[in-house]
Amino acid sequence: MPGLIRAGRSSVRAHEGDEKRAARAALADVMHLGQAYLAWQGTAHHWYWLTVDKGYSLGEDADAPMAYAAGLMYSAFAFRTTGRPEQALDLLRLATDALNPFLETGADEARGLWGAIQLARASTTARHFGDPSAWVHWEDANRMVSLLPESYAHHHGYSAGHVALHRTWIAQALGDASEAIRSADAVNIESIPSRNWRASHLVHLSRALHQQRDSGALIPLIQAERHSAESIQFNMAAREVVSHLVHHGPMSVRSEAAQLAERLGIAA
Incomplete structure (x- = not known):
C-alpha cells in the first residue's frame, strides 16, 4: 500500500x-x-x-x-x-x-x-x-x-x-x-x-437463522471462516451470534461454537 x-x-x-x-x-x-x-x-x-x-x-x-x-x-x-x-x-x-x-x-x-x-x-x-x-x-x-x-x-x-x-x-x-x-x-x-463479500453474505444468513432461533446459524459462520476469517473476526454481529451459541445454544452445538470462538479470539 x-x-x-x-x-x-x-x-x-x-x-x-x-x-x-x-x-x-x-x-x-x-x-x-x-x-x-x-x-x-x-x-x-x-x-x-x-x-x-x-x-x-x-x-x-x-x-x-x-x-x-x-x-x-x-x-x-x-x-x-x-x-x-x-x-x-x-x-x-x-x-x-x-x-x-x-x-x-x-x-x-x-x-x-x-x-x-x-x-x-x-x-x-x-x-x-x-x-x-x-x-x-x-x-x-x-x-x-x-x-x-x-x-x-x-x-x-x-x-x-x-x-x-x-x-x-x-x-x-x-x-x-x-x-x-x-x-x-x-x-x-x-x-x-x-472472499470478503462471500463471508459477509454468510454472516447475514447466520443472523437470519439466529433470528428464527435456528441452531443451524453456526454452519454459515463456519463456512464464512473458510472464506475470510478476518471478515467475521471483526464483525460484531457474527461475534454476538457465536457468543450466544456458546452460552445459550443447544448442547449439541456449544462445543463447536466454543471452538470457533477460540479461533476467532472471541471471549467465551
Whole structure:
C-alpha cells in the first residue's frame, strides 16, 4: 500500500492536463483501498480518516464525475461506520445526483458506480433506520444491473451477484428472516469474486437463522471462516451470534461454537 501511494503521488506530479486529472482519480482509488484496509485496524484511526479525506479531495480535484461520486460514497461509508448514518445518506444522495446526467449517454462505468451507490443507500437505510424504503433503492440497483452486460462487475462492488446478496442483507436488516433465508438459497456465493463479500453474505444468513432461533446459524459462520476469517473476526454481529451459541445454544452445538470462538479470539 505505501508503494502504491508513492507511485500514485509521483504520477500526479509528473503529469499535466488530462493525464494529471486521470492520475488524481487513480490515486483517489488507492486511497479508497487504503480506507478499506485501515477500517479493520483498531489503532489506525488517524490514518483511516486521512485516507477518507485524501480520497475525497483527490476525487474532487480530478474534475471527473466518477471520481467525485466515488469519493462521496467512500466518505459516506466512513460516516456510516462511525455512527452518522444521516450524513452518510446525504453524501450518497449527492453522489447519485452527480452521476444522474451520465446514465443514458455515459459509459458503463457510470452506470455501474451509480448502481453501487444505490446498494449503499439501500443497506444504510435498512441497517441504520429499519426503513422499508430501502427496497426502492435496491430495485433501482436491480433495474440498472439488468441494463448492463451479463458478466459486468464494477470494482467498487456492483454486479448481478452483489445485487442478489443485498436482497438477503436488506431482508435480514429489516427483520424479515424468512425472506432473507429464501433469498440466500438462490445465491451461488462461489460466483462472487470477493472472499470478503462471500463471508459477509454468510454472516447475514447466520443472523437470519439466529433470528428464527435456528441452531443451524453456526454452519454459515463456519463456512464464512473458510472464506475470510478476518471478515467475521471483526464483525460484531457474527461475534454476538457465536457468543450466544456458546452460552445459550443447544448442547449439541456449544462445543463447536466454543471452538470457533477460540479461533476467532472471541471471549467465551
